[in-house]
Amino acid sequence: MPVGSAFEDLAARYDAWYDMASGRKLFDLELRCLRPLLSGTGPPRLEVGVGSGRFATALGIEVGLDPARAPLDLAARRGVRVVQGAGEQLPFADHGFNVVILVVTLCFADDPAGLLDEVRRVLRPGGSLVVGLVPGDSAWGQAYEEKRRAGHPFYQGAHFLTLADHLGLLGRAGFEVVAARSTLRQAPMDAPVDEEVREGALSEAGFVAVAAGTRWRGGRDEQTTRATR
Numbered sequence: 001m002p003v004g005s006a007f008e009d010l011a012a013r014y015d016a017w018y019d020m021a022s023g024r025k026l027f028d029l030e031l032r033c034l035r036p037l038l039s040g041t042g043p044p045r046l047e048v049g050v051g052s053g054r055f056a057t058a059l060g061i062e063v064g065l066d067p068a069r070a071p072l073d074l075a076a077r078r079g080v081r082v083v084q085g086a087g088e089q090l091p092f093a094d095h096g097f098n099v100v101i102l103v104v105t106l107c108f109a110d111d112p113a114g115l116l117d118e119v120r121r122v123l124r125p126g127g128s129l130v131v132g133l134v135p136g137d138s139a140w141g142q143a144y145e146e147k148r149r150a151g152h153p154f155y156q157g158a159h160f161l162t163l164a165d166h167l168g169l170l171g172r173a174g175f176e177v178v179a180a181r182s183t184l185r186q187a188p189m190d191a192p193v194d195e196e197v198r199e200g201a202l203s204e205a206g207f208v209a210v211a212a213g214t215r216w217r218g219g220r221d222e223q224t225t226r227a228t229r
């Protein structure tokens with residue numbers, strides 16, 4: 001992420017979206033997608049690309065990392081233990097976290113594949129990765145792409161990835177999807193309405209949450225095998 005990004009310069013504006021009527025409704029639907037995928041998990045948990053900490057706080061994630069300082073200050077005020085850094089070079093020891101979450105962050109990373117390699121490194125064997133994403137091939141992804149082209153500050157640095165792109169990146173990094181939930185099958189609009197959250201990863205949905213574990217082979221976690229070889 002380039003220095004001087006909109007997330008740094010306009011952190012208060014980004015954060016204020018969560019308190020608008022439309023932001024509150026979308027946030028609630030997205031939390032209803034993510035929360036069940038985290039049930040039964042325990043600390044330590046990390047959000048990479050934590051921003052101002054809205055999801056971390058609502059989901060009980062203790063540690064948050066982001067390259068941008070200004071949103072981290074807001075997250076810290078919400079009680080998140082914050083660390084400044086890039087997801088592609090996580091400043092954490094191997095296998096230290098039970099859970100890592102990424103919420104609409106992979107599409108902003110310079111190197112999403114490298115970021116996922118790092119996530120895998122810091123997850124303990126048997127740990128979980130939970131990814132919240134906007135499929136670039138959904139109506140919502142296309143609406144955000146149009147905003148990006150029109151110069152919207154927050155979308156300037158985004159490369160909207162399709163659902164298949166995300167699943168391909170996860171598979172290549174050695175993650176296996178174990179559960180998924182989708183919402184926002186309604187058209188993008190200023191006044192979103194309540195909606196059912198469905199099981200599964202639906203590319204027509206505007207928000208998909210995916211839980212993945214590290215792949216097992218022959219009864220052993222590949223990550224453990226690699227780490228001990």
Ligand SMILES: C[S@@+](CC[C@H](N)C(=O)[O-])C[C@H]1O[C@@H](n2cnc3c(N)ncnc32)[C@H](O)[C@@H]1O
Nearest residue numbers: 001007049050051068086087103104105108109
């Ligand atoms: C759309 S915001 C999402 C923030 C938060 N997860 C949320 O949903 O409110 C994307 C975040 O990714 C962060 N980001 C950009 N590049 C990153 C990278 N290479 N590693 C980690 N985070 C990054 C940005 O600074 C920004 O806070």
